Amino acid sequence: MALVVVGCAWSADVWAASAPPTPSRAAIQAAQTPPANEYVGDDTCTTCHAQTLKGTKHGVAADPHTPAAQHGCESCHGPGKAHVDDDNKGHINRFPKMSPRDASAVCTTCHNKGDHALWAGSTHDSRGLSCITCHSVHSPVVAKAQLKATDQFAMCGTCHRVQVQKTQRTSHMPLREGKMECSSCHNPHGSTNVKLLKVGNYVNETCFACHAEKRGPFLWDHAAGRESCSTCHDPHGSTNDRMLVAKLPMLCQRCHIGTRHPSTIYDGTSLASRSNRLVERGCVNCHQQIHGSNHPAGMTFLR
Numbered sequence: 001m002a003l004v005v006v007g008c009a010w011s012a013d014v015w016a017a018s019a020p021p022t023p024s025r026a027a028i029q030a031a032q033t034p035p036a037n038e039y040v041g042d043d044t045c046t047t048c049h050a051q052t053l054k055g056t057k058h059g060v061a062a063d064p065h066t067p068a069a070q071h072g073c074e075s076c077h078g079p080g081k082a083h084v085d086d087d088n089k090g091h092i093n094r095f096p097k098m099s100p101r102d103a104s105a106v107c108t109t110c111h112n113k114g115d116h117a118l119w120a121g122s123t124h125d126s127r128g129l130s131c132i133t134c135h136s137v138h139s140p141v142v143a144k145a146q147l148k149a150t151d152q153f154a155m156c157g158t159c160h161r162v163q164v165q166k167t168q169r170t171s172h173m174p175l176r177e178g179k180m181e182c183s184s185c186h187n188p189h190g191s192t193n194v195k196l197l198k199v200g201n202y203v204n205e206t207c208f209a210c211h212a213e214k215r216g217p218f219l220w221d222h223a224a225g226r227e228s229c230s231t232c233h234d235p236h237g238s239t240n241d242r243m244l245v246a247k248l249p250m251l252c253q254r255c256h257i258g259t260r261h262p263s264t265i266y267d268g269t270s271l272a273s274r275s276n277r278l279v280e281r282g283c284v285n286c287h288q289q290i291h292g293s294n295h296p297a298g299m300t301f302l303r
Helices: 012-018 025-032 081-085 100-109 151-159 161-166 203-208 223-227
Strands: none
Touching: 151 223
C-alpha cells in the first residue's frame, strides 16, 4: 500500500498577498502619540507646581531632543488634560509612586543609546533600582548627570559601602583624590562585562585599559594573572602594598604551597634552608617579572 502525500506549494506572491500589511514605524508612533488636544502646556502645570525644567539640560528648548522642545512637563509626565479635569488629580505620571521599571521606561524612551543602551535587564534594573534612584530632574544636588549626591563617589557609596570603605585604606586607587570616578571602570547603566565593568568581557580587559604594560602576550604567563587581576589585587583598596589582597609571602603561598623554598620557619634546621619567612621576606624580591616574562629562561619570572 502506497502512502500518497498531497502538498501545496505557495509562491512568494501568494504569501505576500495573504500576509497582513506591516505598519511603518511612523504609523506606530502616530498610534501611540496622544492627540494634541490632550496637552495643556507648561503654563497650566506651573499654576500648581513650582518645579520647572529651567536651568537644567532637559529645559534647553534649542535642543530638539529635550522635553522643553516637545511638550515640556508633559513630555515625561504624560498629557495633562485628564489630570486637570480630575478632582482627585490622577491620570498623570508620578515617578516616586510608579514601579521602578515603569519609571525607567519613561526615561529610556530618550536615554536609550550609548552608555544607557543596556539598562533593561542590567544588574541595577533587575534589583529594583530606577533612574530616579540616583538622578533628579527637578532638584539635583549637582548639575553634572543631575545626581542626588555631591558626586559619583557619594552616590555609589549610599549602597556600595564596603567598596567605599576600602578606598580609605593606606593602599588605594586614585579615586579618593578625585583622579578617577566609579564610572572610570563601571557603567552603572548596564554592561556586557561582569560587575558592570565598562571595557571588555572579563576583569583583565578593564585593568589593561590603563595598565597596558601588563597585557602581554608573554612567552611565560603567570597563571594567576591570566585568570584575573583580582586574584592578587583588590581594585578598590587594600592595607597591603600595590593593593594586594594579602601580604607577601603569604599571598604567593596561597597557591605555591610546596616549593623549593621551605614554606614555613619550621621547615629545615637553619637559615641555610632559606625559609622565605626569614630571608628576603618577599617572593617578588627575586621573582620580579611576576605578571609575565619574555625571557627564554623566564619560566620562574626572575628579574
